[in-house]
Structures are given as structure tokens and as C-alpha cells.
Amino acid sequence: MGERIMNNEKRVSNIIEALAKHEDNTAVEVLEELGTNSSIDEVRRLTAKALIKRNTPDSLAVVISRAGKGINDLSTNVAMSTINELLALKDKSQAMEVLDRVDEADWDENVKETARSVKALMAFS
């Protein structure tokens, strides 16, 4: 039973990864709808990681500019994990652009504040 659960979690992880790699951009919508809205912390963490690995403006916008998702997740573990994934990106240019846009535009003040903090960290990483 334990093994089955582990396999199912692994399967979900693989599906999320397959969506993140898919050339069809509607995959981002699926990940946002099912992954980032999940009540399971680990699912949200895996989804945020996958969206960052995809590294497109759309996928990064989900984890950077949405209240309660990605770097703004209500779970500190998920938020910190997302920030770490962003800092680990080899090509940070897209992420920096999205962070700049959040800073300039009329977003929720908490979202802007978190984006500024992450932007500062990325500048030093």
C-alpha cells in the first residue's frame, strides 16, 4: 500500500514534469489550474518547480505575480522552495523581466513586496 502511494506520487511528479516540458503552451494553464491550486503542499511545490524550469514569461508569471502561488504561497516551505528554484536558474533574464513588471505595475502590495525581495536576492546570486 505504501509502495503504491509512493508510485502514485512519483507518477504525478512525472505528469507535472511532462506538462512543464510540453511545447503546447496550454500546459501552463493546466499546471496553474490543477497544480498551483492543489491543497497538497508537495503538489504545489512540484508544480512551482516545474513552471520555473519551463522558464517562459507565462510560466514564470504564475509563480511570481499571483497572490497565494509560487513565491507568494501561504506555505513558507513552498514559497522558500520556489525562491530557491528561481535563484538556481541558469538563465535568469526572463525571471528578472517578470519581477520588474510586477514591481512597476499595479499589483497587490504584498505581491510587489515579495517580488522586490526576490529581485534583490537574484541580483546577488
Next chain:
Amino acid sequence: MEVKSISQKIFKSPLKNQEDSCNHTNPFGVNFKGNIISADVFETANESKLSFKGAKLVAKATEKGRLVKSTIVGSLGDVSAAISKRLDSVGKTINEFGTRMRDQITSSTVYRKVAGAWDYLNTTNAKAVFSLSKKLEAMEVPQLRIELERGLEAWGNG
């Protein structure tokens, strides 16, 4: 015209004006260049006339003076302290993460785990997981969506 009235006009006495205009609208008895300043001058700034975003803040500050100004400065200080605290906690967490990663990499237990993983890869279960990945990579998004829904349901019920 009487001389008296002319002299009164020429030599305006502030005191005389003050006596004449003594009223409740000038409680502080303030005068400017001999003219009594009415209470209208002490009226607070009309917020609607101020067009920039900080209008309310400015109106409140000018209205209530130093006490409010110091409160505003204090709260700005709180905001910057809150940001610094968050940055510090983020930095601390990242530092802890980095330290943990470094310790894990340099410890011998990591190599044992890696060796164990290779053993796992040779088992039937591991093969099933990897072949599933290849199938998944060949699927279209709508199909993957269905698979994800099923997987999440099983995870949630597990």
C-alpha cells in the same frame, strides 16, 4: 470729510483693529502686518483639492503637526524593518539550505544513497516508472490533464 476720519484711515492702529475685531474666530489673536487673521486660515487643507496620491497623508500630516509626522516616519521605519526582517529570514533560510546541501554532498551517506538508487533502478517498479515517463512525454495536453486529475485524486484519497 472729517480730519479725524482721514487720520484714522492714514494711521491704522493694529490695536484698535484688534479690539474692534475681537471675536471667536481669532482665538490666538494672531495678526499679520497689522491685519487680523481669521480662523478660516487655520482650516485644514481640502483633500479633494490635492491631486497626488499622498494627498490624504499630507493633509493629515499638516493638520496634526509633528506628532502625526513622527508616527508616519515611525511606520515607514516599521515597513523598512519588516522588509529587512523578511530579507534576513529569506537569506537565513537560503544560507541554511546551502549549508545543508554542502553538508549532504560532502558526507559519505550521500554516496550510499546514490548507490542504493542505482539498485532501485534495476527493479521492476523503477522500470515501470521510467516507461510511464516516456508514455507521458508522448501525450497531448488534454490527455495529460486527465492523467493529472486522476493522479491528484488518488494522492488526495491516499
